[in-house]
Amino acid sequence: LLSGDPPRSPRSGPSPQGPRSCPRHVQFGSSPQSQPRSPSCPSPGPAAPSGVRGSTQPRCRDSPRPAWPAALFRCGGRLWMGRRPPSPEARCPAPRRPAASPHARSPASSGTSPGPQAGKMAAPMELFCWSGGWGLPSVDLDSLAVLTYARFTGAPLKVHKITNPWRSPSGTLPALQTSHGEVISVPHKIITHLRKEKYNADYDLSARQGADTLAFMSLLEEKLLPVLVSVHTHTHTQNYVEVTRKWYAEAMPFPLNFFLPGRMQRQYMERLQLLCGEHRPEDEEELEKELYQEARECLTLLSQRLGSQKFFFGDAPASLDAFVFSYLVLLLQAKLPSGKLQAHLRGLHNLCAYCTHILSLYFPWDGAEVPAPRQTPAGPETEEEPYRRRNQILSVLAGLAAMVGYALLSGIVSIQRATPARVPGTQALGMAEEDEEE
Amino acid sequence: MSLVAEAFVSQIAGKVPFIHVGNQVVSELGPIVQFVKAKGHSLSDGLDEVQKAEMKAYMELVNNMLLTAELYLQWCDEATVGEITHARYGSPYPWPLNHILAYQKQWEVKRKMKAIGWGNKTLDQVLEDVDQCCQALSQRLGTQPYFFNKQPTELDALVFGHLYTILTTRLTNDELSEKVKNYSNLLAFCRRIEQHYFEDHGRGRLS
Numbered sequence: 001l002l003s004g005d006p007p008r009s010p011r012s013g014p015s016p017q018g019p020r021s022c023p024r025h026v027q028f029g030s031s032p033q034s035q036p037r038s039p040s041c042p043s044p045g046p047a048a049p050s051g052v053r054g055s056t057q058p059r060c061r062d063s064p065r066p067a068w069p070a071a072l073f074r075c076g077g078r079l080w081m082g083r084r085p086p087s088p089e090a091r092c093p094a095p096r097r098p099a100a101s102p103h104a105r106s107p108a109s110s111g112t113s114p115g116p117q118a119g120k121m122a123a124p125m126e127l128f129c130w131s132g133g134w135g136l137p138s139v140d141l142d143s144l145a146v147l148t149y150a151r152f153t154g155a156p157l158k159v160h161k162i163t164n165p166w167r168s169p170s171g172t173l174p175a176l177q178t179s180h181g182e183v184i185s186v187p188h189k190i191i192t193h194l195r196k197e198k199y200n201a202d203y204d205l206s207a208r209q210g211a212d213t214l215a216f217m218s219l220l221e222e223k224l225l226p227v228l229v230s231v232h233t234h235t236h237t238q239n240y241v242e243v244t245r246k247w248y249a250e251a252m253p254f255p256l257n258f259f260l261p262g263r264m265q266r267q268y269m270e271r272l273q274l275l276c277g278e279h280r281p282e283d284e285e286e287l288e289k290e291l292y293q294e295a296r297e298c299l300t301l302l303s304q305r306l307g308s309q310k311f312f313f314g315d316a317p318a319s320l321d322a323f324v325f326s327y328l329v330l331l332l333q334a335k336l337p338s339g340k341l342q343a344h345l346r347g348l349h350n351l352c353a354y355c356t357h358i359l360s361l362y363f364p365w366d367g368a369e370v371p372a373p374r375q376t377p378a379g380p381e382t383e384e385e386p387y388r389r390r391n392q393i394l395s396v397l398a399g400l401a402a403m404v405g406y407a408l409l410s411g412i413v414s415i416q417r418a419t420p421a422r423v424p425g426t427q428a429l430g431m432a433e434e435d436e437e438e
Numbered sequence: 439m440s441l442v443a444e445a446f447v448s449q450i451a452g453k454v455p456f457i458h459v460g461n462q463v464v465s466e467l468g469p470i471v472q473f474v475k476a477k478g479h480s481l482s483d484g485l486d487e488v489q490k491a492e493m494k495a496y497m498e499l500v501n502n503m504l505l506t507a508e509l510y511l512q513w514c515d516e517a518t519v520g521e522i523t524h525a526r527y528g529s530p531y532p533w534p535l536n537h538i539l540a541y542q543k544q545w546e547v548k549r550k551m552k553a554i555g556w557g558n559k560t561l562d563q564v565l566e567d568v569d570q571c572c573q574a575l576s577q578r579l580g581t582q583p584y585f586f587n588k589q590p591t592e593l594d595a596l597v598f599g600h601l602y603t604i605l606t607t608r609l610t611n612d613e614l615s616e617k618v619k620n621y622s623n624l625l626a627f628c629r630r631i632e633q634h635y636f637e638d639h640g641r642g643r644l645s
Contacts, residue, residue: 119497184556207577208577208578210574210577211573211574211575211577211578212492212495214499214571214574214579215492215495215499215578216495217499218495218498218499218501218502218503219495219498219499221498222498222501222502222583223498231555264633296611297494301490301491301494301495302491304487304488304490304491305491305492305495307488312478351522428617
């Protein structure tokens with residue numbers, strides 16, 4: 001832990017950029033603990049077990065990790081491995097398509113010695129996150145942030161995009177399964193773990209920039225998060241019913257789709273109420289006034305801070321960029337009851353350009369990616385058609401068969417196989433008997 | 439400026455900060471700042487846009503971390519709760535109301551902690567978070583007299599309010615104030631403000 005040692009561990013180690021190798025410690029965002037995800041990276045380093053799935057060790061819950069500054073200071077001379085690539089073009093290709101990536105290798109993996117990475121990775125780190133939709137790599141804020149961070153750093157993660165949170169090792173998404181079998185599920189812890197594994201996007205930040213990261217993360221959580229949470233909670237809004245809930249209900253397998261979206265919605269609602277204090281933002285105008293006003297201010301502040309830079313801290317992305325990007329992109333996508341917020345955001349051109357830039361650089365194929373488990377609402381509804389029709393017919397037939405079978409078995413309807421001759425005969429006999437009785 | 443100082447005096451004394459102007463009462467820091475600004479006094483006029491953004495961000499950081507940590511320490515740390523908070527919170531009320539209200543407040547605070555993700559944190563983790571926050575503030579402050587160089591701003595007032603309270607309130611364990619004391623520039627910052635703006639009140643509790 002930090003106890004009394006204010007920032008200063010000088011980073012030694014080879015640094016291709018001479019002037020940068022000075023004692024700077026990196027400060028990171030407010031939550032020090034993000035679990036890093038490790039995609040199976042196409043790094044030239046040895047032991048890149050891209051084919052290995054999962055770890056054979058028993059999974060255990062993540063125990064609280066020490067704060068990120070400690071993790072940073074321990075890095076010592078190996079920090080070059082985790083240095084931010086100087087330019088996005090030199091990034092490690094996306095984890096899932098090692099062969100197809102057009103990007104050059106990142107300096108970390110291509111450069112000097114692959115040594116530190118050698119004995120480390122027993123099994124690749126695996127990340128479980130919500131799958132993509134609406135043109136985004138993931139529809140969930142935390143998953144998206146962690147995924148973006150992983151892309152920034154080129155961390156070798158095996159990414160599982162799933163829609164069933166119960167299939168993740170920790171029961172929630174996002175979750176990172178480290179190479180040692182531990183499971184980490186708090187997003188900040190994931191990012192901390194990634195940093196510890198030397199996939200560090202904030203390597204080059206100065207102390208002051210690190211402090212700024214912490215501050216801006218708090219700002220995002222305070223001002224923008226309520227808006228995103230409200231997207232999930234306002235059941236009467238068009239957005240919730242038509243987009244959000246529909247996506248989750250369609251994406252989740254039976255029978256989860258019946259109760260999980262409702263449960264998530266209640267959790268979000270509770271969070272929103274606590275975020276907004278005692279006010280209950282049921283009323284649209286009140287919601288608009290409070291939340292959206294603050295959100296608009298926050299967006300303006302972000303735009304001013306970004307200015308005309310490519311990323312918040314210069315030319316290379318940091319963890320703050322991952323979070324800001326996630327928030328902005330989800331805000332742009334969500335259909336909010338009032339279009340003012342999005343109009344405001346769209347009016348901030350540098351933020352929009354920033355989002356597009358990151359999307360095109362780090363998720364170039366996700367936009368056009370064929371969504372794996374279930375489809376995005378926009379596209380393949382037509383593909384669903386034949387299946388839907390078939391399912392409908394099958395279900396009707398099944399229903400009919402069930403009814404007929406029940407009727408037969410319980411005797412309501414009986415199939416008479418007697419020959420036509422006998423039937424009148426028996427009837428005649430019956431009548432004769434009656435006549436006789438009379 | 440003196441109005442803001444007044445607000446902080448009352449915050450330090452433990453009351454909700456409010457100002458009473460004419461027949462208007464404005465409470466809480468945010469509205470007070472707005473009110474004062476509307477009257478033509480604003481501390482952050484000299485800042486450019488980027489600095490204003492940073493200032494707002496740091497204020498959120500303080501609210502997020504320090505305020506929550508203080509709340510946690512008051513209500514979720516069993517030792518403190520038992521010895522200090524329960525008694526203090528319930529003191530205006532007769533038995534059994536004092537116990538009932540104190541438990542109710544504690545339950546509310548715990549619920550809030552859980553919702554923001556602090557429910558499972560141990561005291562050590564909370565102290566670490568405070569440490570990080572202080573580290574960020576310390577680095578932002580650097581060697582300047584105030585956060586935005588020569589002139590104090592709302593951020594300085596807010597940080598002073600929190601740090602002063604932490605440093606001068608006696609709790610069952612002093613770890614929180616120890617964490618703050620680790621950062622000498624923050625300590626010097628608090629002393630400087632105290633001497634500069636409050637010395638006529640005769641307070642010298644920091645030295």
